[in-house]
Amino acid sequence: MTHRTRTSIPLIPLETLFGNPDRIAPSLAPDGRRLTYVAPLDGVLNVFLHERGGGQDRPLTRDRGRGIRRQGWAWDGRHVLYLQDRDGDENWRLFAIDAGTGDERLLTPDAPDQAHPVQVQILASSPRHPSTLLVGLNRRDERVHDVYRLGLTDGRLEEIERGDPTVIGWLADHELVVRGRLRSEPDGGTTLLMRDAPGAPWREAIRWSAEDAPLSGPLRFTEDNRRLWMRDSRDRNAAALVLFDPATGETTEIASDPEYDVSATAFHPTRHEIQAVAFTRARREWRVLDEAVRSDFEHLLAADAGELSLVDRSLDDRLWLVAWTRDDGPVAYALWDREAARVEHLFVHREALVGLPLARMEPVTIDARDGLSLHAYLTRPPFGEAPWPLVLVVHGGPWVRDTWGYDPEAQWLANRGYACLQVNYRGSTGYGKAFLAAGDREWGGRMQDDLTDAVMWAVQQGIADPERVAIWGGSYGGYAALAGVTFTPGVYRCGVSIVGPSNLLTFLDSVPPYWESFRAMLDRRVGRLPRYTDGERAGQVKLEADLTDEDRRELEFLRARSPLFHADRVRCPMLIAQGANDPRVKKAESDQFVAAMRERGLEIEYVVYEDEGHGFARPENRLDFYRRAERFLARHLGGRCEEGTG
Structure with a gap:
């Protein structure tokens, strides 16, 4: 057997492997006519615009610092949104660029009297309300993301829901009405609370135990906003895709595997019907649930030996933005024209990798x-x-x-x-x-x-x-x-x-304030740092004089690990x-x-x-x-x- 020698394989430059990628993170405009992606501009990652009809790609942003990595189109087809922090502090700010004029705005500025850093989370968007977003901001309390309605045209921010330190997340329907919230429980479990309309009382819809909570949760509403697509591991080992009816409490299993959790889903962009699910075993494996897309998946799975991902879809569902991940080559991006049954290659994320002797x-x-x-x-x-x-x-x-x-x-x-x-x-x-x-x-x-x-x-x-x-x-x-x-x-x-x-003692005592809703989970899965549970000191680490024998055993456990x-x-x-x-x-x-x-x-x-x-x-x-x-x-x-x- 002939073995290749140390000198016969060229040394791949570090710049090729770890320098800036050529192009990554593409996003398809709702009408499918344009797409954006992230690429270097003067050595810094910025957002670029590509017109499918022709013309030269052009930069939409001109960041000169840390670079931009998270971007995408708003449903209005006019604004491109991106998130940026300051030197890795993860206090994200939301920006909007007008793809036509290039005008850029900060949508979530700090209030003049803001006493602590603020982080934005994008909570919901809907093509039914294309110029509106729901965002979470921890302006009022560093531990809590309250819900705000954000107008993309006028930049107006309006607080519509207040949370508390137990709220893990919020759930909105396709009309951008807040219908649910996820509450962390002292034992590490999670409860889904739901209501029918703003101002209506919250009611408990589902309680996930500490074992089920990490794998379970809502994905989106059905088209009529009456039922929920969810991942759910109750009464089974692995998270399945289920359809939940809040009115009756009935849960219908759609797809499951005894060992592997559902790892990806494909929904129709406007009808919100589930069309395919994936389970990641050694590699990702797609299971088609809707015959309307079976031929699409067959073509795409046969088109490349890499692992298929659905990145984005046009609103009319004629175009899919897809990616194939290989182990021995760069990630390849393409557009899939469903009517023409044609793959239009776009780019790979690192062109210099093509043809190199990469390992399997x-x-x-x-x-x-x-x-x-x-x-x-x-x-x-x-x-x-x-x-x-x-x-x-x-x-x-x-x-x-x-x-x-x-x-x-x-x-x-x-x-x-x-x-x-x-x-x-x-x-x-x-x-x-x-x-x-x-x-x-x-x-x-x-x-x-x-x-x-x-x-x-x-x-x-x-x-x-x-x-x-x-x-x-x-x-x-x-x-x-x-x-x-x-x-x-x-x-x-x-x-x-x-x-x-x-x-682990100092680590658990110094996590970000907005991780407070995950505290019970950390206590269960890592170890418990003894804290006061009530009074003025609630949430603070206990003083030595107030420790119980059980508290001391927990501290010794954390020290030992x-x-x-x-x-x-x-x-x-x-x-x-x-x-x-x-x-x-x-x-x-x-x-x-x-x-x-x-x-x-x-x-x-x-x-x-x-x-x-x-x-x-x-x-x-x-x-x-x-x-x-x-x-x-x-x-x-x-x-x-x-x-x-x-």
């Missing part, structure tokens, strides 16, 4: 030590022979999952000579509520054991060199990297933590990176761990990006980080490096 992503199954099956993805280097040095890449969340497809980190690692293993450890979503609940209170426990077991599997399979294994991750993955080098110090040669919590308090066990070098403005995992989380390592004389490289938050959006910062990481891994694992190290 292989789904694998790993048995954890207690017999639980873990689904994972393995990306092998396209050269050399096993065993390779291994980088275990841990996804964040933790209540999300890794999926198949193009992953720049996996491609980078494989190209540098490392096997990359990505594991959906217990507590990941997508695999039903039993698998999700298996991660409750297991940060640093069985969730970490799953990662260790994955490394041992790779060693036993002859894939990984046991002397050259690194653990890498961001957010929860950063926590797992810190936990890996402290709780299992003999497993890893080095570790990389990006915006990772190190101390916090890598910071076990930093003396670290035996390997670490690279830690942090955004200074991160609202989720404060900079102090990284500072504390770095200080503990330095006090012990341990090898640590620490970089803080002053204009970033929970991740690195600016290309100059992102490239700086990956250059540092590449040198770090090359020194300790021996892989290739763009700058010649290793």
